[in-house]
Amino acid sequence: MPAARILVVDDEEGNRRLLREILEPLGYDLREAADGEEALVALAESTPDLVLLDLMMPRRDGYSVCREIKSDPRTRLVPVIVLTTLDQMPDKLKAIELGADDFLNKPFHTLELTTRVRSLLSLKHFTDEFEHASGVLQSIALVVEGRDRYTGDHCRRLGQYAVRIGKLLGLGQEDLETLWLGGIFHDLGKIAVSDAVLNKPAPLTPEEFAVMKTHPSVGADLCKSMRTMDRVLPLIRHHHEKLDGSGYPAGLAGKEIPLLVRIITAVDVYDALATARPYRKALPHDTCMKILREEVSKGWWDRDIVAMLDPFRHAATSNLELPSPV
Numbered sequence: 261m262p263a264a265r266i267l268v269v270d271d272e273e274g275n276r277r278l279l280r281e282i283l284e285p286l287g288y289d290l291r292e293a294a295d296g297e298e299a300l301v302a303l304a305e306s307t308p309d310l311v312l313l314d315l316m317m318p319r320r321d322g323y324s325v326c327r328e329i330k331s332d333p334r335t336r337l338v339p340v341i342v343l344t345t346l347d348q349m350p351d352k353l354k355a356i357e358l359g360a361d362d363f364l365n366k367p368f369h370t371l372e373l374t375t376r377v378r379s380l381l382s383l384k385h386f387t388d389e390f391e392h393a394s395g396v397l398q399s400i401a402l403v404v405e406g407r408d409r410y411t412g413d414h415c416r417r418l419g420q421y422a423v424r425i426g427k428l429l430g431l432g433q434e435d436l437e438t439l440w441l442g443g444i445f446h447d448l449g450k451i452a453v454s455d456a457v458l459n460k461p462a463p464l465t466p467e468e469f470a471v472m473k474t475h476p477s478v479g480a481d482l483c484k485s486m487r488t489m490d491r492v493l494p495l496i497r498h499h500h501e502k503l504d505g506s507g508y509p510a511g512l513a514g515k516e517i518p519l520l521v522r523i524i525t526a527v528d529v530y531d532a533l534a535t536a537r538p539y540r541k542a543l544p545h546d547t548c549m550k551i552l553r554e555e556v557s558k559g560w561w562d563r564d565i566v567a568m569l570d571p572f573r574h575a576a577t578s579n580l581e582l583p584s585p586v
C-alpha cells in the first residue's frame with residue numbers, strides 16, 4: 261500500500277520541521293505549505309490523505325483553508341487536524357463549524373500527535389473503501405438502466421430534474437444531494453426484473469406486473485446496509501406510491517409520502533411520458549403535462565410539484581448538460 265500523504269500547513273518553519281521529524285520516520289509522505297495560499301496550490305496539485313492545519317497564518321488563514329477543503333467535493337472527506345496555540349473555545353468551535361475533524365494544541369505531545377494521525381488515517385482508509393463501493397453500486401445502477409433500452413439517460417435526467425425542483429423549493433445541499441442520488445438509484449431494483457419483462461412491447465400481464473412491482477423494495481434492500489444511503493432509501497422504496505394510497509409497495513398516502521419522494525415520483529412519471537417506451541412513442545411536453553394534471557385531479561401526484569414541471573418544456577428537448585448536479 262502506498263504511503264499515506266500528509267499535507268502540513270504552518271507558517272512557522274520550525275513547526276513544519278518538527279512534524280516532519282516525527283512523522284517521516286513512521287513512513288508517511290509529507291508535503292509542506294507555508295501559508296493558506298500555498299496550501300490551496302498543494303491541494304489542487306494532489307489530494308492528501310490528511311491535513312495538519314495551523315489556524316493563524318499570513319495571506320490566508322486556516323479557517324479559510326478548512327472551509328475550502330470541506331466545501332470541495334474532491335477533498336471534503338479528507339480529515340483535517342487543526343494545530344493551534346489557541347486554547348479558546350470560540351476558535352475551536354469556529355473550526356468545528358467549518359468541518360475540522362480534530363485538534364492538537366501546540367506544543368503538541370508526540371504520542372498524542374501520532375495516535376490522532378493514525379486513527380484519522382484509518383478512518384480515511386475506510387471512507388475511501390466506501391467511496392469505491394458506492395462508485396461500483398452507481399455503475400451497476402447505470403448498467404441496470406442501460407438494459408432498459410428505451411429509457412436512455414433516464415436516471416441522470418431524473419436526478420437533474422429533481423435537483424432543479426429542489427432548488428426551486430429552496431431545499432438545502434443535503435436534500436439536493438439526496439434527490440440526485442435518488443435519481444441515480446431509484447430503479448436499481450430492476451436488476452431483479454428480466455429483460456423480457458423490462459422491454460416487452462405490450463402491456464404486462466398481471467404476473468409480469470407483480471414482478472415489476474418488486475423493484476422498489478429490491479433496490480432499497482440492496483442499499484440498506486450502506487449507512488450513507490439512509491436518506492436515499494425512502495426515495496428508492498417509495499417512488500411508485502400515490503397520494504391517494506393506491507401506489508406500491510406500501511400504499512402510503514398523503515403526508516406519509518415525504519416531500520423528496522413526491523419530487524422523484526413526479527419527475528419519474530414526467531420522464532416516462534416524455535420518452536419513448538416499448539409500447540408507445542415519446543409524448544410531447546404539453547401532452548405529458550395534460551396527463552399529469554389529470555392524474556393530480558385523480559389524487560395521485562403533488563399538485564405544486566407537477567406545476568413546477570412546466571419549465572421543462574425546453575429542457576426535455578434540448579441537449580442537457582450533465583452534472584455536477586448540486
Ligand SMILES: [Fe+2]
Nearest residue numbers: 446447475499
Ligand atoms: Fe421505478
